[in-house]
Amino acid sequence: xxxxxxxxxxxxxxxxxxxxxxxxxxxxxxxxxxxxxxxxxxxxxxxxxxxxxxxxxxxxxxxxxxxxxxxxxxxxxxxxxxxxxxxxxxxxxxxxxxxxxxxxxxxxxxxxxxxxxxxxxxxxxxxxxxxxxxxxxxxxxxxxxxxxxxxxxxxxxxxxxxxxxxxxxxxxxxxxxxxxxxxxxxxxxxxxxxxxxxxxxxxxxxxxxxxxxxxxxxxxxxxxxxxxxxxxxxxxxxxxxxxxxxxxxxxxxxxxxxxxxxxxxxxxxxxxxxxxxxxxxxxxxxxxxxxxxxxxxxxxxxxxxxxxxxxxxxxxxxxxxxxxxxxxxxxxxxxxxxxxxxxxxxxxxxxxxxxxxxxxxxxxxxxxxxxxxxxxxxxxxxxxxxxxxxxxxxxxxxxxxxxxxxxxxxxxxxxxxxxxxxxxxxxxxxxxxxxxxxxxxxxxxxxxxxxxxxxxxxxxxxxxxxxxxxxxxxxxxxxxxxxxxxxxx
Numbered sequence: 001x002x003x004x005x006x007x008x009x010x011x012x013x014x015x016x017x018x019x020x021x022x023x024x025x026x027x028x029x030x031x032x033x034x035x036x037x038x039x040x041x042x043x044x045x046x047x048x049x050x051x052x053x054x055x056x057x058x059x060x061x062x063x064x065x066x067x068x069x070x071x072x073x074x075x076x077x078x079x080x081x082x083x084x085x086x087x088x089x090x091x092x093x094x095x096x097x098x099x100x101x102x103x104x105x106x107x108x109x110x111x112x113x114x115x116x117x118x119x120x121x122x123x124x125x126x127x128x129x130x131x132x133x134x135x136x137x138x139x140x141x142x143x144x145x146x147x148x149x150x151x152x153x154x155x156x157x158x159x160x161x162x163x164x165x166x167x168x169x170x171x172x173x174x175x176x177x178x179x180x181x182x183x184x185x186x187x188x189x190x191x192x193x194x195x196x197x198x199x200x201x202x203x204x205x206x207x208x209x210x211x212x213x214x215x216x217x218x219x220x221x222x223x224x225x226x227x228x229x230x231x232x233x234x235x236x237x238x239x240x241x242x243x244x245x246x247x248x249x250x251x252x253x254x255x256x257x258x259x260x261x262x263x264x265x266x267x268x269x270x271x272x273x274x275x276x277x278x279x280x281x282x283x284x285x286x287x288x289x290x291x292x293x294x295x296x297x298x299x300x301x302x303x304x305x306x307x308x309x310x311x312x313x314x315x316x317x318x319x320x321x322x323x324x325x326x327x328x329x330x331x332x333x334x335x336x337x338x339x340x341x342x343x344x345x346x347x348x349x350x351x352x353x354x355x356x357x358x359x360x361x362x363x364x365x366x367x368x369x370x371x372x373x374x375x376x377x378x379x380x381x382x383x384x385x386x387x388x389x390x391x392x393x394x395x396x397x398x399x400x401x402x403x404x405x406x407x408x409x410x411x412x413x414x415x416x417x418x419x420x421x422x423x424x425x426x427x428x429x430x431x432x433x434x435x436x437x438x439x440x441x442x443x444x445x446x447x448x449x450x451x452x453x454x455x456x457x458x459x460x461x462x463x464x465x466x467x468x469x470x471x472x473x474x475x476x477x478x479x480x481x482x483x484x485x486x487x488x489x
Contacts, residue, residue, distance in 0.1 A: 011281045012066040014143050016168060017053030017153035017160055017182075019071040019096065021082045021106040024049070026346055029112040041110055041117060047344035050085050051107060052270075053153035055308075056182070059274035059296075060151075061090045062308040068092040070136060070143050071159050072128055078104035095143040097135050099128060105157055127158030136164055140171055149281035150179040151273055152194070162190040169193040180277035182269060183207070188229050196233040196280060197225065198273045198293075204236055215251075222246035233286050235293065237272050243297070245290040253287040255294035271300040271309055310334045328408035329401075329416045332430060335378070338415065339431065342376055351433035353380035353424040355387045357396040359406050369463050370437040371412035378415045378431060379407055380424040389422060423448045436460045 027041040050058045057067045069091055073079035075098050082104055086093045108120040136159070144150070150172045154160040165181075172179045173193055181194040188207050191197060205212045208221035222234045226248050234246045242256040275296040279289030296309045310330075330338065339349060350373050356363055371377040381404055387396040396403065404416045419427045428436065428449035436453045437460075444450060444460045453460060 011060075011148045011278060012068075012146055013057075013060050013278070013281065014068045014070060014147045014150045015053050015057040015060065015153060016070040016143075016150065016164075017056070018105060018155040018157035019054045019069065019073055019082065019159075020051035020155070021078050021085075021104055022049045022051035022055075023047075023106060023108040024344060025108065025110045026344060027110070027112055029117065039112075039117065041112060044346040045344050047340070048081060048085060050082070050089060050091075052105065052155050052157075053159075054082070054086060054091070055270040056151055056153045056274045057086070057091045058089045059271050059308045060278060062310055063274075063278065063314070064311065065278065066092070068095055068143055068147065070095045070139060072097045072099050072102075072132055072136070074098070074102050074104040075100045076104055078106050078122070095139045097132060097139070099132050102128065123157065127161070133161055133164055137167060140168055144168075144171055144175060144177070147177065149277055150177055151277045152179065152181040152191075153270065153273060154182060154184045156184045160190070165190045166192070178277075178280050180273060180280065182273040188225055191231070192229050194229065194231055196235065196276065196286075197229065197231050198235045198237060198269070198276055199225075200237045200269060201239070201241070204234075218244065219246065219250055223248070223250065235272070235276055235290050237269055237297065243272070243290055243294045245286060247286070253290055255291055257294075257298065268297045268300045272297045275309070275314075308337075310337070328413065329404045332417055332427065335415055335417045336430060339376075339378075347376055348374035348434040349376050349378060349431065350374035350435045350437055351378045351380065351428060351431055352437040352439070353382070353419070353427075354439075355382045355391065355396060356403050356407055357387065357391070357398055359403070364410065364412075366439045366463055367407075367410060368412045370461075371414075373435050373437065373461060376414040377412060378417065378433065379413055380419050380427045380431075381407065381416055383418045383420045386420050386422060425449050425452065428452055432456055432458070434458045437463060439463050 023046065025041070025043065025046045027044045029039045029041055031040050032038065033040050053071055054069060057069050060067045069086065073082050073096060079098060083093055083096070102124045103122050105123040110117045150168065152160055152165065152168065169179050170193060178195045179193070180196045180198065181191045182198045183191055183203060186206055199207065201212055204218070204221050204225065208224045210217060210221040210224065212218045212221050218236065222236060223246065226234055226246065232247065236244045236246065238244060240257050242254060244254045245252045272293040276289050276293035279292045280286065296314060299309045299313050343349065350370055352370050367377065381400070382390065384396055384400045400418060404418070407413050407416050417427065425448055429452045433453060435458060436447065436449055438447045440462070442462050444462060447460050447462065450460050
């Protein structure tokens with residue numbers, strides 16, 4: 001999917017810049033400390049994610065790219081955790097330098113019911129020493145070998161020094177590679193030679209020294225930066241104002257904001273830079289690249305915390321589908337990533353399964369009851385082959401994709417995932433639901449997956465089906481009422 005959207009096969013990309021470890025501590029605030037006039041955050045859960053330039057890399061990897069990282073982490077526990085997360089994401093860290101005596105940059109965010117309460121930053125006050133810059137310079141030729149594009153993500157933490165940035169961009173030009181830079185600061189001279197820049201509105205104002213309080217003034221500021229950096233393109237990210245693309249002769253296109261709901265803007269710029277760069281590397285026209293970047297950023301701000309955009313989410317946005325139907329239908333891998341983030345916020349997962357052929361009111365009432373048992377309802381849906389094995393050659397009456405779309409359209413359903421086995425045991429073991437729900441006259445000991453769920457502290461609930469409704473009864477009624485009448489003797 002991602003290859004088709006981005007103009008061809010998945011790219012091999014080098015991402016260079018400031019590497020960070022993002023931590024999230026989730027909890028509840030319901031009282032003031034007796035020790036001082038401060039809120040008490042009662043811990044519920046915590047998780048970690050790749051931040052800074054590594055968030056750009058993670059987004060690219062999630063879209064099927066081969067990604068290499070160039071940057072610095074410390075020889076500390078955070079550095080070890082960073083490298084482990086990058087490995088899990090499929091990101092190549094061979095060109096990441098370990099630096100003793102310097103902490104890995106980390107940002108710890110404390111959240112109460114998804115609202116940020118406090119952020120704690122851990123980082124060095126000084127830029128990396130000259131020896132670290134030399135090590136990164138020495139790694140450039142290997143890091144650039146065989147890549148199809150370069151993205152520089154600058155957070156002004158010292159990795160993208162003027163010397164390193166200019167050397168990297170020069171070598172990329174020599175290899176005829178496009179380079180996209182997500183810039184920071186007042187002086188854009190070090191970015192000279194990049195094909196494209198992706199600053200936000202405030203960064204454009206700071207770097208150009210011009211007001212950006214009108215469309216005309218924004219265009220003047222963008223053209224000034226293009227002239228100074230010799231860039232072909234500047235994509236200005238404008239938050240609720242969407243994104244505007246400029247070239248040397250002025251405005252090329254504008255994309256209005258696409259977010260349905262904004263929960264957290266953390267990392268949205270990283271997502272935009274990743275998607276814009278990937279589309280350009282794939283040979284798409286700049287305006288189309290800007291459109292895809294805008295779609296991805298709209299998805300990212302709808303999530304709490306540093307998060308990646310998945311191929312399924314981007315495809316849904318591309319086709320104009322809202323979450324609530326098609327976007328709820330996930331692959332097992334995408335589902336597990338989503339549930340990891342949801343659980344980090346303390347949410348309980350309810351799981352049920354079935355064929356759900358010819359969805360009727362009995363199904364709906366059953367699913368509504370199941371959803372009320374927790375915070376998220378996941379449906380394991382038999383694929384067409386497994387339905388045929390269970391129900392016979394005449395089933396399913398409705399194809400798998402249509403059944404999944406119908407289930408996704410229900411407000412009580414959060415995610416739908418297919419399974420092809422005769423039982424959902426393998427899927428249950430992967431999802432690890434807090435509550436496993438089954439409908440019918442089963443005893444708890446007869447429910448497939450009971451032992452797996454209870455082994456990690458979950459429980460099984462058996463809900464009665466609504467009497468008088470079944471797919472078989474509906475089919476028999478249709479046949480009885482509408483089949484041609486038999487001829488009288």
